[in-house]
Amino acid sequence: MKDRNQMSDEEMLHRLSAHPQIRNRIASLLSAVDDSAGDLKLADDAELRLTQELQRMGQEAMQAWANVQVNATEQDVRHTGRAHREGKKNSAGTPHLAT
Template sequence: MQTTHGQSSDPQREKQLLEKLRSHPELLERFAAILDLTQSPSGTADQIEEWLVAEVRRLGNKAMQAWAQSAEEQAAEDLRQKTPRARVRKKRP
């Protein structure tokens, strides 16, 4: 629960969020970059906004990549369970 802007009163929720971020270091890196920008004393408001928008786009891209990888792994696992004799081959580069 949010008590005031930026303060959380739910330590369990914070712990779960940190665990999730630790399992996705690429997302943790993007969130850290966003937080760094919000605390940056340099640059104009327009520059900071431009940089934040770019970081949020990178965050979205990393989040979609993580989701797609998870979905692909789940689909492969579902196939293995439904058809144990199916062979999964990796795509050649």
């Protein structure tokens, strides 16, 4: 049985191309894991860098999720007509009571 979080390499690349900020963060994370810069000689340094990268990725993932939600809500509102566009009100307001 396939885990629902598993996907093909092709699907992964397609989804990452839709979220370039996540793709870039994963590249940074992999650079830290591979110690591409050669500056992570101590486990404490590696832990700090990886933790920072994961925190940034979490923040960027939340922003990407929020953007998707906003877009979906906008599309829903446009298709269902459940909201009025900004513009001048048609009502003259509530008339004053005669005294």
